[in-house]
Amino acid sequence: MHISVNVDGVTYADEVEPRLLLVHYLRERLSKTGTVVGCDTGNCGACTVHLDGHSVKSCQMFAVQANGHEVTTIEGLARDGRLHPVQEAFRSNHALQCGFCTPGMIMQAIDLLADESDPDDETVRKGLEGNLCRCTGYQNIVRAVQDAAQRMKPGAGPKIEQHSDENIAAKQPVGGE
């Protein structure tokens, strides 16, 4: 069957077998191996990607079901060589040991932070309920998500992206006569 899917900002047109799982399409056809297969049973969340902005387990759906939709993988997060703030937070909080669950953890964390901008410990744990870390490194993962929330607060971005009202006022065009 013919499908057209936008993955990480690029539209791909492909002929696929209906039984091809989305995760296998991403890995084997598009070589986006950043998304991994953990458990093969829909439990572990390692294969989490975003479909039209919401997290889904890419081993729990077929590529044909993504026809006409937008998929974002872990490989589509960095901008101009700079990591996404959630990726940065995972790195600086040592939120990974073997790293296998990390792509899914980060994708789910971003989904969680879209709904909960300043989550407490319990909210993070509930929000990551569908993601398993077999190294059991959950403490630092929770810390990283909370750190990421702070990094993503309004005004927390790089200096160049910070606009105070004064700056904006100063840039107002002066009315010409």
Place this chain on the structure above:
Amino acid sequence: MIPAEFKYLFPSSVDEAVRMLAEEGEDAKIIAGGQSLVPVLRMRLAAPTALIDIGGLTELTGVRDDGDSLLIGAMTTHYEVQRDHLIQDHALLLRLVTDTVADPQVRHRGTFGGSLCHADPAGDLLAPALALDAVMIIAGPGGRREVPAAEFFVDYFETALRPDEILIDVRVPKYTGWGAHYEKLNRVAQAWSIVAVAAAVQVSGGKIAAARVGLTNVGSGPVRAADVESALIGQPASAEAISAAALKASSGDGYKDNLARVLTDRALMAAVAG
């Protein structure tokens, strides 16, 4: 694990989906959110010859106000149910139950109607659907028909849905202002309930005016604790009255019988408090 081959069909209307089901025969299967079906296919517990994907039928999504009741589209996702203000105002129990279904990723794709049709006795939505007197609105080759929840759930993974029919809407009477709670016992995150109790209670002037209680995973389908409901009517909303009524949740002496009584007690106490 890779599923067996199947033919994939993507209807653009309910009528077309019904026609496809008739044409493909009884080995065809409807796929809604696929969060139970895809694992089943991958483990090759089922190998339908055709999958009819109703993911494009946007007319089956969303919750509508229909006077004394709500109409919940079968393809409304768990995520949408959790955030719908009509559900919050008139069927709070459904929101509380849905909050506990699986995990966020599954709730983004899994659907209200799909869960009911899958009819896993450990599935969370069956007991509240039964307790709240939901009615299934079904489309088939002969037109529409309605089946009350009490007749819809037949056995393990088996419903009154015929092979050529599709669940399109679920009618749920309004329970505006009722207190509700879902008390679910499981051991680990994202596990199914060992036993769970869905309770909705209408309290008026300190007395219980009406109650609805459904039990998850104590039999081959959801169980209505009708004896508990009738024992509560007219009783004060007190711990003593609730504990006495909760004893009627099950008369057996097995592990799950005891759980049913204890969890019913807890569910009702939380429901009258909230």
